[in-house]
Amino acid sequence: MHFLKQAPAAPLASLVLGYWFIQDLKGAHEGRPIQTAPSPTAVLTLNFGRPCTSDFAAGGPRASLLGIQSHHRDWRSGEGCAFVMVMLTPAGLARLFPASGPSTGDDLLELGAVLGDGASRRLVEDLSAAWEPHWVAARLDAWLLERLVTTKPLPETERLARAWDVLRRTSRVDAAARAVNVSTRQLERWFQAHLGHSPRQLSALERLHHSLLAAQTGQGDPHEGFSDQAHRIRMWRRHLGLTPGRFARTPRSMMADYFNPRQEGSAAALAHFL
Known part of the structure; x- marks a missing residue:
């Protein structure tokens, strides 16, 4: 390939x-x-x-x-x-x-x-x-x-993008809503309409994304954002269909090797393949 x-x-x-x-x-x-x-x-x-x-x-x-x-x-x-x-x-x-x-x-x-x-x-x-x-x-x-x-931008598009930036940094839905001066319920409606998931669900995917990337590259802390190891294992099993231990024993695919390189600064955007 x-x-x-x-x-x-x-x-x-x-x-x-x-x-x-x-x-x-x-x-x-x-x-x-x-x-x-x-x-x-x-x-x-x-x-x-x-x-x-x-x-x-x-x-x-x-x-x-x-x-x-x-x-x-x-x-x-x-x-x-x-x-x-x-x-x-x-x-x-x-x-x-x-x-x-x-x-x-x-x-x-x-x-x-x-x-x-x-x-x-x-x-x-x-x-x-x-x-x-x-x-x-x-x-x-x-x-x-x-x-x-x-494509005409909708009034909330820019505010949704700002809210997502705050949510990524803080993992707090209330902080993201306050940053764009809307209720948490309104923010949830925006996320569902444009992204298909709630802010809390997107925040969980971001946390999982970084955990997987840390495990793939050896950069960062794969436990960050989880209350304990059991929480991390549950999230991995629910969304990835395997545990961190099983992942560590599984050979990396050629796709993961190519698109998730072990390079400083690559982590933010590229983890996508198992």
Whole structure:
């Protein structure tokens, strides 16, 4: 398999974590499951070849929007698979695909249901014609920047992004609500409408995300944010389907090795694969 990461244009940095290119044209990974871990990110996936299969009812559409997931997911590659994943922050999901939370939270939506079938098809065809990752990234930059112009932001979008920043730092829903001058109930309605999960659920996914990343890279404290080891084990078992001990005994996948590198500063955004 071949992997490549490209950074988005600077104006998109708060909305898009990056463009991840994956190719398995010869089917080298066929038959081996690819597991993605839950994290507070969403994924716009655009396939240039044969889509991966998945455990979702929608299977593997040519273009899809995967909302924020609270459980690990299984995917399977095969000969001819080639795709790019646009990794979206919660602010990016809310701004670029507003009010999509109820449809995408813990689910996958065909992009045609959001853009219309014609617009979705044209986007994939345009990217497929570019083919080379740096040209695909440039066209994705242009498309996303245009979407920022053509998609009118809702009044709460910017406040939701600020609340999420506070929630990440403090893990306190009341502090996040006070920071944007709304009630905790109103903040919960915003999160459910745009992200598909409550603030408390997103905070738990953030904590789990950092625990997994610390275990994968050896950087940071995998116990941070948990009341005790039993709490950590329960959270891992509930959301990842395995305990920290079992994870430590399991060989890391090639995806995790590539996308979760042992590099200072990489931790904040890249843990996604088991």
